[in-house]
Amino acid sequence: xxxxxxxxxxxPTPRQIWNRGRGLLVAFLILLTAGITMAALRSGDQHxxxxxxxxxxxxxxxxxxxxxxxxxxxxxxxxLDEATAAVGPDTTLLVTDPDLLTPHQQRTLHAATAPxxxxxxxxxxxxxxISELAxxxxxxxxxxxxxxxxxxxxxxxxxxxxxxxxxxxxxxxxAGADACYRNDGAPTLLRIERPAPAxxxxxxxxxxxxxxxxxxxxxxxxxxxxxxxxxxxxxxLGSRPHLVWYLPSLSDASATEGGDGGGNSGxxxxxxxxxxxxxWGAFQLFLAAVLAAVWxxxxxxxxxxxxxxxxxxxxxxxxxRARLYRKANARDRAATVLRSAARDRLASLLAVPPTEAHxxxxxxxxxxxxxxxxxxxLSDLLFGPTPSDDAALISLVDQLDALERExxxx
Amino acid sequence: xxxxxxxxxxxxxxxxxxxFLAPSWVGLLAVNAPLALAILYDYALAAPxxxxxxxRSGDTSVRLGDEAExxxxxxxxxxxxxxxxxxxxxxxxxxxAPAQQAPQAHQASSRHKTTVPAGERRRITTLLRPTRRGxxxxxxxxxxxxxxxxxxxxxxxxxxPWTVRVLPSFASRKHLPSKLARLRELDGRTSVLTRGEGTxxxxxxxxxxxxxxxxxxxxxxxxxxxxxVRTWRPERDRHILVVLDTGRTSAGRxxxxxxxxxxxxxxxxxxxxxxxxxxxxxxxxYDRRIRAHVQGRSASDVLPAMVNAFAPLEPALIExxxxxxxxxxxxxxxxxxxxxxxxxxEAAPVEEGLLPVLPRLTQRHTVLVASVADPYIEEMxxxxxxxxxxxxxxxxxxxxxxxxxxxxxxxRHGVTVVDTVPDKLAPALADAYLxxxxxxxx
Numbered sequence: 001x002x003x004x005x006x007x008x009x010x011x012p013t014p015r016q017i018w019n020r021g022r023g024l025l026v027a028f029l030i031l032l033t034a035g036i037t038m039a040a041l042r043s044g045d046q047h048x049x050x051x052x053x054x055x056x057x058x059x060x061x062x063x064x065x066x067x068x069x070x071x072x073x074x075x076x077x078x079x080l081d082e083a084t085a086a087v088g089p090d091t092t093l094l095v096t097d098p099d100l101l102t103p104h105q106q107r108t109l110h111a112a113t114a115p116x117x118x119x120x121x122x123x124x125x126x127x128x129x130i131s132e133l134a135x136x137x138x139x140x141x142x143x144x145x146x147x148x149x150x151x152x153x154x155x156x157x158x159x160x161x162x163x164x165x166x167x168x169x170x171x172x173x174x175a176g177a178d179a180c181y182r183n184d185g186a187p188t189l190l191r192i193e194r195p196a197p198a199x200x201x202x203x204x205x206x207x208x209x210x211x212x213x214x215x216x217x218x219x220x221x222x223x224x225x226x227x228x229x230x231x232x233x234x235x236x237l238g239s240r241p242h243l244v245w246y247l248p249s250l251s252d253a254s255a256t257e258g259g260d261g262g263g264n265s266g267x268x269x270x271x272x273x274x275x276x277x278x279x280w281g282a283f284q285l286f287l288a289a290v291l292a293a294v295w296x297x298x299x300x301x302x303x304x305x306x307x308x309x310x311x312x313x314x315x316x317x318x319x320x321r322a323r324l325y326r327k328a329n330a331r332d333r334a335a336t337v338l339r340s341a342a343r344d345r346l347a348s349l350l351a352v353p354p355t356e357a358h359x360x361x362x363x364x365x366x367x368x369x370x371x372x373x374x375x376x377x378l379s380d381l382l383f384g385p386t387p388s389d390d391a392a393l394i395s396l397v398d399q400l401d402a403l404e405r406e407x408x409x410x
Numbered sequence: 411x412x413x414x415x416x417x418x419x420x421x422x423x424x425x426x427x428x429x430f431l432a433p434s435w436v437g438l439l440a441v442n443a444p445l446a447l448a449i450l451y452d453y454a455l456a457a458p459x460x461x462x463x464x465x466r467s468g469d470t471s472v473r474l475g476d477e478a479e480x481x482x483x484x485x486x487x488x489x490x491x492x493x494x495x496x497x498x499x500x501x502x503x504x505x506x507a508p509a510q511q512a513p514q515a516h517q518a519s520s521r522h523k524t525t526v527p528a529g530e531r532r533r534i535t536t537l538l539r540p541t542r543r544g545x546x547x548x549x550x551x552x553x554x555x556x557x558x559x560x561x562x563x564x565x566x567x568x569x570x571p572w573t574v575r576v577l578p579s580f581a582s583r584k585h586l587p588s589k590l591a592r593l594r595e596l597d598g599r600t601s602v603l604t605r606g607e608g609t610x611x612x613x614x615x616x617x618x619x620x621x622x623x624x625x626x627x628x629x630x631x632x633x634x635x636x637x638x639v640r641t642w643r644p645e646r647d648r649h650i651l652v653v654l655d656t657g658r659t660s661a662g663r664x665x666x667x668x669x670x671x672x673x674x675x676x677x678x679x680x681x682x683x684x685x686x687x688x689x690x691x692x693x694x695x696y697d698r699r700i701r702a703h704v705q706g707r708s709a710s711d712v713l714p715a716m717v718n719a720f721a722p723l724e725p726a727l728i729e730x731x732x733x734x735x736x737x738x739x740x741x742x743x744x745x746x747x748x749x750x751x752x753x754x755x756e757a758a759p760v761e762e763g764l765l766p767v768l769p770r771l772t773q774r775h776t777v778l779v780a781s782v783a784d785p786y787i788e789e790m791x792x793x794x795x796x797x798x799x800x801x802x803x804x805x806x807x808x809x810x811x812x813x814x815x816x817x818x819x820x821x822r823h824g825v826t827v828v829d830t831v832p833d834k835l836a837p838a839l840a841d842a843y844l845x846x847x848x849x850x851x852x
Contacts, residue, residue, distance in 0.1 A: 005461060006460060006461060006463045006464070006487075006568060008463070008464050008570050009459070009460040009462075009567075009568050010550060010568060010569050011459070011460040011566045275433075276433040277428075277429040277430060277433040278433075279433065280428050280429060280437060280438060281425045281426075281428055281433070283428075283438065284421065284422075284424050284425045284428045284429075285425050287421055288418055288419075288421035288424070288425065289418075291413055291417050291418040291421050292415070294413050295412075295413045295414060295415055295417065295418050298412040298413070298565065300521070300554055301497050304499050304500065304502065304549040305501075306501040306502055309661075309668070309724060310725070312661055313663050313786075314662030314664045314669060314784045314786075315662075315664075315784045315786040315787055315790070318784075318787055318805045318806055318808075318809040319790075319802070321809070322798070322801045322802040322806075325804055326797065326798060330801075333804070334800065334801055337804045337805075337811070338800075338804050338807055340811065341791070341807035341810070394794075394796070394797065394800050397794055397800050397803065398794065401794065
């Protein structure tokens with residue numbers, strides 16, 4: 001192929017393409033390697049955070065295994081539908097990151113859990129979710145995580161003793177709420193009793209409750225063996241035989257539902273209403289437009305550039321001077337110049353030497369000798385004062401012209 | 411790879427079967443898959459562009475205002491016929507600027523449609539009508555080779571170098587016959603019985619009734635039987651050095667032509683005339699350094715050399731170094747010569763730059779300063795009636811009197827000054843040269 005390529009051809013040879021492209025290729029490879037390396041290094045900590053299957057520092061597999069060995073079944077729910085389907089009187093629902101839920105999801109979750117009679121544990125629920133998921137509770141300023149003591153009557157807390165808590169702090173006026181592990185007066189663990197479900201038919205059924213934990217630290221694999229963390233975790237999550245571990249994620253389909261439902265349905269109704277032939281035809285027409293754009297965009301060779309010569313009029317400085325005179329109303333200067341030019345011309349007509357053209361005693365006698373009958377005040381016209389306004393200047397020029405004509409014709 | 415309008419049209423027509431018959435993925439595929447296949451087929455069967463061979467021939471120089479023909483021979487070395495659109499790209503000033511009504515005309519002159527059967531060659535001719543002096547280098551040749559269906563094309567470029575030198579138009583050559591006639595009168599070689607003027611002794615010949623009796627050589631008459639008269643001829647083999655100022659003042663346009671071009675035109679007429687008169691002409695173009703230089707050429711050679719030297723010369727937007735100009739002039743005019751300085755008569759550059767170096771020049775040489783006047787200044791100074799026109803007249807008169815004063819200053823140094831509008835500059839300069847020659851001042 002290369003041997004038959006014309007020597008004049010400007011098409012790049014494979015070698016040129018390689019030479020040109022290898023820099024970019026190397027840069028791309030470096031970028032890719034760096035990306036993979038950074039992802040590998042950075043993902044170690046946060047990957048599988050609070051996931052009951054993760055054995056990382058911030059995973060929660062230890063807690064889940066402990067619960068399983070004590071006879072609690074642990075099910076992981078990735079979507080809201082799975083989570084709500086599993087709630088029931090003998091189920092504990094753990095929501096690891098309630099703030100990730102959209103308002104619509106929060107409403108759905110609350111509607112499912114409120115009448116169930118089960119326990120709901122919310123880890124680090126902040127301002128975005130607290131009002132929907134735990135009505136009657138609001139958050140105070142967050143505090144750093146530290147070792148706190150129970151300071152309350154909740155049996156689980158008293159048995160656990162000191163644990164590592166912090167994060168969100170809660171304020172409530174609800175009756176029957178257990179406020180434990182106070183940091184600077186505000187609790188970081190709050191247990192709220194829910195009214196017993198209407199269809200409460202068994203004696204063994206406890207009323208449902210919601211437990212708010214200010215921070216999820218005590219569930220981390222890393223910290224589970226510190227202080228009374230493990231004890232509190234097992235008591236809070238192991239009160240029912242089933243545990244649903246709900247890990248909210250942004251990829252949940254239910255996150256996009258609700259909210260602006262009106263416009264959405266109107267749009268789908270419009271798309272449903274038009275005949276499908278129009279839709280597909282429009283799509284094909286769009287393809288045709290793209291092809292037409294490709295057709296028109298391809299240029300037959302690049303533009304040819306050229307150095308242009310400068311274009312300056314030779315008379316520019318004189319024109320500029322004229323505008324300057326006009327702007328400054330330089331009647332004195334203009335009249336002087338015009339008179340002097342007229343005197344020069346008259347002198348050559350009257351055979352007065354050019355050196356004496358501007359002397360009244362040489363020019364005026366010669367002029368009056370040529371025009372004995374003139375009525376004009378020649379001295380005033382040729383050597384007189386500056387005209388007082390623009391009209392006077394114009395008439396002065398006209399008079400000078402008339403005088404010159406008179407001399408010429410005499 | 412390039413597509414054609416036909417492809418887009420087919421895709422657009424495909425809307426109908428898709429919309430009416432099969433509004434689904436199947437219909438979309440049924441229309442577009444054959445189209446895509448046809449495009450690929452067409453691209454595969456188009457003659458390869460990179461295997462084409464190009465050679466150029468044709469004009470290498472052209473006078474400004476004339477047409478140059480440049481031929482491009484395309485050889486199709488592949489086994490497939492070439493149906494192509496070809497663009498022979500040249501700089502924009504190779505053609506007159508496109509008029510508003512027909513902006514396509516500019517493209518049309520560089521684009522060609524051609525068909526070259528496999529293994530054959532075709533010649534394509536591009537007509538250039540350059541609008542400015544200088545060298546025009548061919549840019550690339552771009553070929554768009556269409557496939558048999560006309561749906562897709564291969565596109566590629568070739569670099570086929572060629573240069574067309576655009577020479578000054580030498581519009582003033584129309585004045586040459588009349589000036590040569592005047593020269594012959596001076597020379598005494600005219601068919602009309604006019605006494606040859608001149609200062610250099612030529613020969614003795616027999617007296618013919620009608621000869622000026624003052625030209626009888628009595629000493630020679632005494633040695634022979636008849637009356638002998640001396641004939642004179644103008645001096646020959648004198649040196650003329652034309653110095654062209656290419657500084658910023660030469661860039662100013664008078665009408666639509668830079669002063670420099672008018673000066674070149676005048677130089678060419680002077681050169682043509684002086685060469686016929688037996689004088690030697692050298693050239694120096696200078697602003698801050700020597701921009702062009704013609705020296706020691708024979709009579710038959712000097713005009714082409716000068717035209718070639720002028721072709722790429724452009725005014726530089728810098729102030730001329732008058733001292734350097736004087737030094738370069740002295741360096742190049744070793745023998746006594748007529749120095750023709752083509753510059754401007756603007757007061758500041760002349761007073762500050764030229765006047766100080768003038769005595770050194772006039773000491774050895776005869777100096778002639780020629781300058782291009784602007785007819786628009788005359789027009790301005792004749793303005794009457796409105797306030798603006800009167801102020802314009804004042805400014806014009808001011809400029810004129812300044813030029814006159816500068817010219818007088820130069821004349822006081824013994825310099826001959828020619829200051830006139832571009833159309834008359836060349837004949838005026840020729841006249842001034844003839845007058846100097848007649849007066850024996852060369």
